[in-house]
Amino acid sequence: MQELVVKRSCERRLLQGHRWVFSNEVESPLKAFSAGEWVQVVSASGLRWGTGYVNPHSLIACRIAAPPGTEPTPAFFAEKVRQAVAFRERIYPGTTVYRAVYGESDGLPGLVVDRYDWAWVMQTTTAGMAAMEPVITEVLVHKHGARLVLARNDTSARTLEGLPLTKRVLFGAADNPVDVALHGLTIRVDPLEGQKTGLFLDQRDNREAVRRYVSGAEVLDLFCYQGLWSLVAAASGAARVLGVDQSREAVERAERDARENGLSDRCRFQAGDVLDFLKRSPRERYDVIIMDPPAFAKTKSALPNALKGYTDLNRRAMLAVRRGGILVTCSCSYHLKEDAFYAMLLRAAQAAGRSLRLLEARGQALDHPALLAMPETRYLKCAVLEVR
Numbered sequence: 001m002q003e004l005v006v007k008r009s010c011e012r013r014l015l016q017g018h019r020w021v022f023s024n025e026v027e028s029p030l031k032a033f034s035a036g037e038w039v040q041v042v043s044a045s046g047l048r049w050g051t052g053y054v055n056p057h058s059l060i061a062c063r064i065a066a067p068p069g070t071e072p073t074p075a076f077f078a079e080k081v082r083q084a085v086a087f088r089e090r091i092y093p094g095t096t097v098y099r100a101v102y103g104e105s106d107g108l109p110g111l112v113v114d115r116y117d118w119a120w121v122m123q124t125t126t127a128g129m130a131a132m133e134p135v136i137t138e139v140l141v142h143k144h145g146a147r148l149v150l151a152r153n154d155t156s157a158r159t160l161e162g163l164p165l166t167k168r169v170l171f172g173a174a175d176n177p178v179d180v181a182l183h184g185l186t187i188r189v190d191p192l193e194g195q196k197t198g199l200f201l202d203q204r205d206n207r208e209a210v211r212r213y214v215s216g217a218e219v220l221d222l223f224c225y226q227g228l229w230s231l232v233a234a235a236s237g238a239a240r241v242l243g244v245d246q247s248r249e250a251v252e253r254a255e256r257d258a259r260e261n262g263l264s265d266r267c268r269f270q271a272g273d274v275l276d277f278l279k280r281s282p283r284e285r286y287d288v289i290i291m292d293p294p295a296f297a298k299t300k301s302a303l304p305n306a307l308k309g310y311t312d313l314n315r316r317a318m319l320a321v322r323r324g325g326i327l328v329t330c331s332c333s334y335h336l337k338e339d340a341f342y343a344m345l346l347r348a349a350q351a352a353g354r355s356l357r358l359l360e361a362r363g364q365a366l367d368h369p370a371l372l373a374m375p376e377t378r379y380l381k382c383a384v385l386e387v388r
Contacts, residue, residue, distance in 0.1 A: 001071075004028050004039040004054060004062055014041075014049050014064070017373030019104045021052075021062040030056035035162065036127035038072050052109075053128030058161050063109035063126065077132060078139045080108050085115075085144060091366045097180045099201050099367040105377050106369075111136065114197040116189045118147040119178045121197035122170070125157040137170045148172035152197050156298075167192060183207060183232050185261050188253065195225060195250075203228070203292060203330070204365040206382045210290065211236040213326045213384070217287035220244070220320070222274045227254025227267070229290045229328075234258070234267040238288075243269040244277050278316040289321045290328040297333040306333060307344055314348035318387050326359075327385045334379040341381045349387075360384035 005027040006014075014021070023030065027044055033054040041049040041064055048068035054061060070076060084106040088098040100120070101113035110126030113136070120140045124130040133151065140146040149171040158165060169192075178189045182204070191198035207229055215237035221230040224243030231254075234241045245251055248271040258267045274293070293313065297306035314329055321327050331341055342358075349356050362382040364370070370378035 001051075002033065002037070002039050003042050004033070004052075005042055005044055006049065006062075008044065011043055011047075011049075013373075017371060019052075019064045019109055019371070019374060020060050020376075021064070023056075023059055023061040026061050030054070030061060036131045038128065040068060053126070055127045055161055058126075063104070063128065065107055065109055072132070074135050074138065077108075077135050078143055080106065081113070081136070081139050082143065084108070084113075087369075088115075088367050095181070097182050097199075097201070099365070102368050103377065104374055105371050112197070113140070114191075114199075114201060116178050116191055116198055117180050118145070119150065119172075119174075119189070119191055120144070120146040120148065121150045121152050121191045123152045123155060123197060125153075125155060125161065125163075127161050127163060130158075130161075130163055133170065141171050146171065148174060148178075148191075150174060150191050150197075152191070183228065183235070185231055185235060185257070187226070187228070187231075187257055188260075190253070194253075199228065200225065200292070202332070202364040202368050202380050203382070204367070206328070206330075206362050206365070207232045209360060209362060209384065210288075210328055213328075214238040214288055217326075218285075219288045219290065220281075220286040222277070222289065222291045222317070223293045224254060224269065225250045225292075227251075227257060227269060229292065230254065230267050230269070231257060231261060231263060233288070233290075234263040235261070238266060241267045243267070244272055244274055245269070246271065246273055275313060275316070278313070278320060281316075281320045283319050284322045284325075285320050286325065287322055288326045288328070289317050291317055292330045292332075295333040296331075297335040300335045303333075303335050306336065307340070310336070310341075310344050311348045311351070314345055315352045318349060318352040318354045321387050323354075323388060325387055327356075327387050328382065329385065330380065330382045332380050334376065336381070338381055342383070345383060345385070355388045357386040357388065358383060359386055 010025040050064040051066040051070040052064035096117040110129035112123040189198040214233040219241040221243040230243040297303045364380035
């Protein structure tokens with residue numbers, strides 16, 4: 001295994017526990033390495049930082065995965081996945097739906113694995129981890145009983161590593177529906193064609209938290225996708241719930257799940273543009289509004305326009321919620337930092353002539369743990385607000 005020598009400029013960050021080395025922080029000639037090659041990361045003075053893998057064509061030239069001297073053997077990956085799964089089974093006992101591996105936070109940079117009972121969905125975003133797909137598949141099948149393993153490698157992050165966008169079956173057959181138990185409901189998952197890997201698992205704990213606010217309420221769920229927020233609200237005693245999403249296919253899935261869970265009498269859905277819906281919505285119409293939009297700022301350069309969009313959207317939602325009502329508003333844009341998120345909400349409130357009480361400041365679910373030394377692993381903001 002070759003050594004990758006890094007400059008002093010990154011040593012403090014690595015010492016704190018950050019796991020990335022950027023291309024301008026590498027002393028060694030990067031052209032001497034191949035994409036995905038595993039290396040020993042060392043300082044110019046010979047201090048060994050750890051074992052990682054390289055991509056000379058990427059801005060993030062190296063990702064550290066393990067202590068110095070570690071070999072990327074099948075046993076290494078099996079133990080990493082075992083530890084990650086054991087943590088999820090401890091925090092969510094009795095469940096078979098969770099994010100099983102969350103990249104750097106689980107010591108497996110570039111790898112995400114979601115479990116939907118007997119179906120496991122893998123996403124690799126780096127050349128180094130893409131080469132390990134056969135090894136990870138073997139671990140999931142032989143150590144964790146997976147009957148189906150899918151690769152959802154259709155995220156745009158792969159293009160930064162020069163990787164193709166693909167979706168394919170790695171093990172088993174994807175010809176049967178996957179019905180899972182989540183939030184006390186039965187939910188049908190489409191891990192091959194659904195958004196992300198099938199469901200938005202990062203909002204799991206936030207959906208549970210909202211139960212306390214919806215009893216007897218009229219609830220509006222915007223960007224509802226497959227309707228999990230709506231279904232949880234209806235099952236928690238909401239009087240009426242309306243979910244809105246631009247995807248007709250997602251709305252049809254939500255309607256199916258509502259029927260299967262006996263919630264169709266209180267829970268309905270419609271396809272349409274959310275902003276257009278809010279423009280037509282009467283003022284002070286709903287007791288609770290939930291907004292979980294897609295990322296408006298996928299790059300740092302997109303942030304100024306994204307802030308305008310977030311501000312207008314939240315302003316309109318604040319006008320549509322009854323005074324004293326609840327607004328649950330989210331952003332999954334990593335580039336929108338938490339302080340800027342709350343500053344945006346203040347601007348929206350001022351424009352709407354409303355004041356806000358922050359009841360809960362929440363983030364991603366416990367199966368998406370963030371490394372304190374890596375702010376890149378923390379991205380989701382979820383504010384539960386009283387609008388006055």
